[in-house]
Amino acid sequence: MSEAAHTKPTADVLSGLDSESAGLSASEARSRRDRHGENEITQGSKRTPLDIAVAQFDSALIWVLVAAAILSVWAGHAVDAVLIAVIVLGNGLFGFVQDYRAEGTLESLRELTAPTATVRRDGQSVEVDATELVPGDVIELESGAVVPADGRLIDCQSLEVDEAALTGESTPVAKGTEPVGADTPLAERESMVYKGTNVTRGSAVAVITTTGMNTEVGSIARQLAGTEETDTPLQTELDTLGRTLGIGVIALAALVVPLLVLQGTELVQAALTAISLAVAAVPEGLPAVVTLTLALGVRKMADENALVRRLPAVEALGAVDVICTDKTGTLTEGRMSVSQIWVNNAVVDTDEIDGESLPDRVAKVLRAGTLCSDATLEAGDPTERAIVMAADEAGIDVERLREANPRTDEIPFSSERKWMGTMHDDMVYVKGAPEVILSKCARVLTDTGPADLTADRAEQIREQVGTFADDALRVLAVAYSADAGVVERDDTTGQAADVSDDLIFAGLIGMIDPAREEVADAIAATERAGVGVKMVTGDNVRTAAAIAGELGIGQRVMEGRDVEDCSAEALRDRVESVDVFARTSPEHKVRILQALQANGHTVAMTGDGVNDAPALKNADIGVAMGVRGTDVAKQASDVILLDDNYATIERAIERGRAIFDNVWKFVGYLLSANIAEVAIVFLASLFGYLVLPAVQLLWINLLTDGLPALALGADPKSDDVMQRPPRDPGRGIIDREMLALIGGTGVISTAVMLGLLLVTLAGASTVTPYAMTMVFTGFVFLEFEKLHVIRWLRETPPLSNRWLASAVCGSILLQLAVLYTPLNTYFGTVPLGLADWGLIGGVLLLALPLYLAVASGVKRL
Numbered sequence: 001m002s003e004a005a006h007t008k009p010t011a012d013v014l015s016g017l018d019s020e021s022a023g024l025s026a027s028e029a030r031s032r033r034d035r036h037g038e039n040e041i042t043q044g045s046k047r048t049p050l051d052i053a054v055a056q057f058d059s060a061l062i063w064v065l066v067a068a069a070i071l072s073v074w075a076g077h078a079v080d081a082v083l084i085a086v087i088v089l090g091n092g093l094f095g096f097v098q099d100y101r102a103e104g105t106l107e108s109l110r111e112l113t114a115p116t117a118t119v120r121r122d123g124q125s126v127e128v129d130a131t132e133l134v135p136g137d138v139i140e141l142e143s144g145a146v147v148p149a150d151g152r153l154i155d156c157q158s159l160e161v162d163e164a165a166l167t168g169e170s171t172p173v174a175k176g177t178e179p180v181g182a183d184t185p186l187a188e189r190e191s192m193v194y195k196g197t198n199v200t201r202g203s204a205v206a207v208i209t210t211t212g213m214n215t216e217v218g219s220i221a222r223q224l225a226g227t228e229e230t231d232t233p234l235q236t237e238l239d240t241l242g243r244t245l246g247i248g249v250i251a252l253a254a255l256v257v258p259l260l261v262l263q264g265t266e267l268v269q270a271a272l273t274a275i276s277l278a279v280a281a282v283p284e285g286l287p288a289v290v291t292l293t294l295a296l297g298v299r300k301m302a303d304e305n306a307l308v309r310r311l312p313a314v315e316a317l318g319a320v321d322v323i324c325t326d327k328t329g330t331l332t333e334g335r336m337s338v339s340q341i342w343v344n345n346a347v348v349d350t351d352e353i354d355g356e357s358l359p360d361r362v363a364k365v366l367r368a369g370t371l372c373s374d375a376t377l378e379a380g381d382p383t384e385r386a387i388v389m390a391a392d393e394a395g396i397d398v399e400r401l402r403e404a405n406p407r408t409d410e411i412p413f414s415s416e417r418k419w420m421g422t423m424h425d426d427m428v429y430v431k432g433a434p435e436v437i438l439s440k441c442a443r444v445l446t447d448t449g450p451a452d453l454t455a456d457r458a459e460q461i462r463e464q465v466g467t468f469a470d471d472a473l474r475v476l477a478v479a480y481s482a483d484a485g486v487v488e489r490d491d492t493t494g495q496a497a498d499v500s501d502d503l504i505f506a507g508l509i510g511m512i513d514p515a516r517e518e519v520a521d522a523i524a525a526t527e528r529a530g531v532g533v534k535m536v537t538g539d540n541v542r543t544a545a546a547i548a549g550e551l552g553i554g555q556r557v558m559e560g561r562d563v564e565d566c567s568a569e570a571l572r573d574r575v576e577s578v579d580v581f582a583r584t585s586p587e588h589k590v591r592i593l594q595a596l597q598a599n600g601h602t603v604a605m606t607g608d609g610v611n612d613a614p615a616l617k618n619a620d621i622g623v624a625m626g627v628r629g630t631d632v633a634k635q636a637s638d639v640i641l642l643d644d645n646y647a648t649i650e651r652a653i654e655r656g657r658a659i660f661d662n663v664w665k666f667v668g669y670l671l672s673a674n675i676a677e678v679a680i681v682f683l684a685s686l687f688g689y690l691v692l693p694a695v696q697l698l699w700i701n702l703l704t705d706g707l708p709a710l711a712l713g714a715d716p717k718s719d720d721v722m723q724r725p726p727r728d729p730g731r732g733i734i735d736r737e738m739l740a741l742i743g744g745t746g747v748i749s750t751a752v753m754l755g756l757l758l759v760t761l762a763g764a765s766t767v768t769p770y771a772m773t774m775v776f777t778g779f780v781f782l783e784f785e786k787l788h789v790i791r792w793l794r795e796t797p798p799l800s801n802r803w804l805a806s807a808v809c810g811s812i813l814l815q816l817a818v819l820y821t822p823l824n825t826y827f828g829t830v831p832l833g834l835a836d837w838g839l840i841g842g843v844l845l846l847a848l849p850l851y852l853a854v855a856s857g858v859k860r861l
Helices: 010-016 026-036 049-055 060-074 078-102 105-111 216-225 233-262 267-281 285-303 312-319 360-371 382-393 398-404 434-439 455-470 519-528 541-551 560-565 568-577 586-598 610-618 631-636 646-686 694-704 706-714 736-761 769-793 802-820 823-827 834-859
Strands: 116-121 124-129 138-142 150-162 198-210 306-308 322-325 337-343 346-349 409-411 419-424 427-432 441-446 449-452 474-481 487-489 496-499 503-512 532-536 557-559 580-582 603-607 621-625 639-641
Touching (some): 010 150, 010 198, 138 150, 216 586, 216 610, 233 267, 233 646, 267 646, 285 646, 285 706, 306 646, 322 646, 337 360, 337 455, 360 382, 360 398, 360 427, 360 474, 382 398, 427 434, 427 503, 434 441, 455 474, 455 503, 519 541, 519 646, 532 541, 560 580, 560 586, 580 586, 603 610, 610 621, 621 631, 646 694, 646 706, 646 736, 694 823, 706 769, 706 802, 736 769, 736 834, 802 823
Parallel strands (some): 322 532, 441 503, 532 580, 603 621
Antiparallel strands (some): 337 503, 409 419, 427 474, 474 503, 487 496
């Protein structure tokens, strides 16, 4: 019944539901509730806090560290185990906080429903809990009510419903009881009301056709429940890196431990070497540094009106190459505004008029439209409020005008008559659909006064209506009469019921939701950066195409019904060339998104309504509107725009690219250090030397590398960040440049440190504390040198980051502390003399030109 309810006469719908206008009996309602269940959105399975917490440790990197901690306890190195445990728990805490906040999308859908509803039971109107409604129930709706379930209208008076959250329609929809065609889009089914939408005007009676999960909102809930969270490119790559390192550590341990035992090394000593290799191979600080760097980006983006809900989304923004954006409120201002007024063959742009230059005929149209409306400057129907605001901006004192012309009677707007009228003593004002108003007029206002409305003049008015419509303007006509006798009154009540066909046509008012001024430049900037822009909206084709053309998006349009008719393969071909998708449903948006993703695009999808939630959740980056967005859309998104402005998306992409640059720098910095550490420990162990024990490696990785690497997150963006094409997410962060960097610098670090080891050993058969201290300290300072070479590689000015300078200075002081304080007992180090520092300085001078040569080669790749 629900699929065809909008196509059938009300009598047939009631009959099909075995109901009547008086409603169901209480006993029948209980029986149906047993069959259909309660009218609510079921949440399905939801992750508990424990589930979320356990998921934080489902990572190859984490399990390698856990294995290293267990080996440390077995070997008697409890302090090493504690340090590793602190790292693992800290990373888990960061992840838990973010994931816990992300839960709740379906809960927001549940809260969308009205708590109570007025329903006819046993012939009486009673208020019941909305969850008790069943198909066949007859409900009563009034202005301000939330529709509790999907229903077919059987009676309505001047009913308008705000369906923006469900359909994307930018203005309230006038409803009626007449059936519509079977293929009518959801946004145009005037004979239906839908769960979760809001009645903005009038009243109605409707019969419930579907409840709970069978409603349109329920369908969206099912889509959300079946959508898995997608990993960003960086998440995927870090997990792959973790698995690779885990396999590598196991392979190294399997090779080294037996080899050392065969060489006569004790099992405990061999195990300690394996632990050192594990600690050296795993960049323990990487998850924490990535998380904290993304958090820094989140804070900066919040200052720029972009609130990030999932940290990895910051980095993923840098890989976006297509933005599917909503129209209303994102590309436009999200409010109706009077743009042009037509009066007797003259079109007046409202931007060009004010109180001193207001033509009399234009003033008459604005005064008539203001008096024939219920809106104020602060509230009311969007179209009526636009007229009132235009009058105010033109210098008309709205409050004084209404006080001087009190309303004595009215004929309220209805979807059937498509006009409203107000009476003010002898004056009558009418506004509504142009064709209807035109049919009620005998004369038209000209520059010399009212003149006969000839067929030619009527046709000119119709042509002007078409011109306004081609410019995506919503058009209202205004007429008036100075003769109260044009009002036709009800014989029984004496109230005004109609007006005769003897009105004077005053003019046309063209309104539009204007494009934001800054959006055209922002779209041009994103397209220069290699990011395509496509409008995906529930609005009509003509309006969407006009706005898209104005903003430079393009005007190749595809309607939702055509998306529905396309096969998956055909849609993949079409989405590449289409600029605007209009009259789209939730299913259409998801199909468009999936077609783009299947073509290899990384897609950001914007939205604000319940209907946008499935697409937001399926997108690589879901971007919800913070001002007018529903809670459902916000919960399903990765990023929330606090100002609902497309320009903020452009800034967020710029920030995302800059953050990825910084991530690339510190990943290269950390991994090149780890490669060198593994090589040094492994090669030295082959000759029976245990150099850089686990505690020293932890110190290097988490303190010496950790603080400077974290400070890299505050590096300023490069000037050319928005002139580059989007990075290929398939290429990954470990690309050719990265491999060349970590391989080249790793070899250099290994060679110079093993050389330093040989010099300081002076032929000793075992590693002395002095030799260990020299390699340990030399490696620390070598890392600081390499850090600035990597920043130079990304053209970052050397003195542009005061946080980095502070981190390096702090790390140097801490390194000196483990040499010259009692801490040296635990770290196994000894104080160094002036000559020792001179030797380390010589190693740094030797390595610098070699590092720069590698960096120059990487730039040429």
